[in-house]
Amino acid sequence: MALKPVYASSDFHGPAASSSSNEAELGRQISFMPSKFMVVGHRGHGMNQMQTTDRRMSEFKENTILSFNSAAKHQLDFIEFDVQVSKDDCPVIFHDDFILSQVNGTVFEKRVSDLTLEEFLSYGPQRGPARSSGKPLLRKTMDGNIVAWLVEQDDHQCTLKEAFKRVDPSLGFNIELKFDDHIVYSEDYLARFLKSVLKVVFKYANGRPIIFSTFQPDAALLVRMMQTSYPVFFLTNGGTEIFYDTRRNSLEEAAKLCLEGGLQGIVSEVKAIFMNPTAIAMIKESKLSLLTYGKLNNVAGAVYMQYLMGIEGVIVDHVQEITEAVSDLIGSQKAAEKGSTVATRAVEEAKKKPKISEREISFLLKLIPELIIQLQ
DSSP, X not given: OXXXXXXXXXXXXXXXXXXXXXXXXXXXXXOOOOSSOEEEEETTTOOOOTTXXXXXXXXXXXXXXXXHHHHTTSSOSEEEEEEEEOTTSOEEEOOSXXXXXXXXXXXXXXXXXXXXXXXXXXXXBOSSTTOOBOBOOEEEOXXXXXXXXXXXXXXXXXXXXXXXXXXXXXXXXXXXEOXXXXXXXXXXXXXXXXXXXXXXXXXXXXTOOEEEEESOHHXXXXXXXXXXXXXXXXXXXXXXXXXXXXXXXXXXXXXXXHHHHTOOEEEEEHHHHHHOTTHHHHHHHTTOEEEEESGGGGSHHHHHHHHHHTOOEEEESXXXXXXXXXXXXXXXXXXXXXXXXXXXHXXXXXXXXXXXXXXXXXXXXXXXXXXXXXXX
């Protein structure tokens, strides 16, 4: 799809009020080079997994205010969550393309983007002190079974606006712009979607750090065209899955898209990085930031390995364990910086960072395929 410039209107209360100013700014690269290794909470305190014995995957309802504020109690830099836009143009937070529910024993599904805000909020626990129950929420497991969406601590559905107003303001937002992989979207639809999201962001961000990310290549390019305040990252499986759109099928294609569109970085499935570690140098030479996601990021050793390899951050489900491991293995940058000059700080950081030889890196990389097999 060849994209034409689409500009945010002035009622967004943010930058990009006119097309001429945007054209001048589009070529300006937004700086996003984190000063320390970042840990990002996946869907808040971690995604939910149905029918699991791992309590960590069902403790808090994912993508809710409760999950976000629970995650904020740990040493996280950002939380990641999925944003879709309702039929009446309200950005809502929900991962799956469809909501599954049940009436009189009959299971039905409705596409989130086909629901009004009122309909979307009618599923699950309801607002208010009574905490009444709305329509039941079901979910499909990896093997196709449909089961009740049960967690230890449930919470109501929420909007992007509510997240800005009710989540700890010190916590950054990684806003994943969520689209269905099986739909070819028109540019008009993408523009309408993004305008709805940007309107809320510009009005309520109030200085909060924000990263946009998406698997949808045209949406990534378009949101970069429409604003120059916040970095845009392209999400990719890096070739671990194959898609019709070739831009999604390798780290090389991801880097090419970022460079051509003025994006700031890549968020890759971690398996793709371990299977192709030489791609890290290519991405770094392109002056792009690199974050990762995936099951391996719940393994402390795999996270530490990424730190040594120069990756700048990880998106994780096991928030408490990984933040504690990162603190123990890498050390707290804030503690190192306290009372230090720039010069002495550099010396301290050099002393703290473990020395690792090429032989040790080679040995550790040989262990990764076994970890990947175990976690599949």
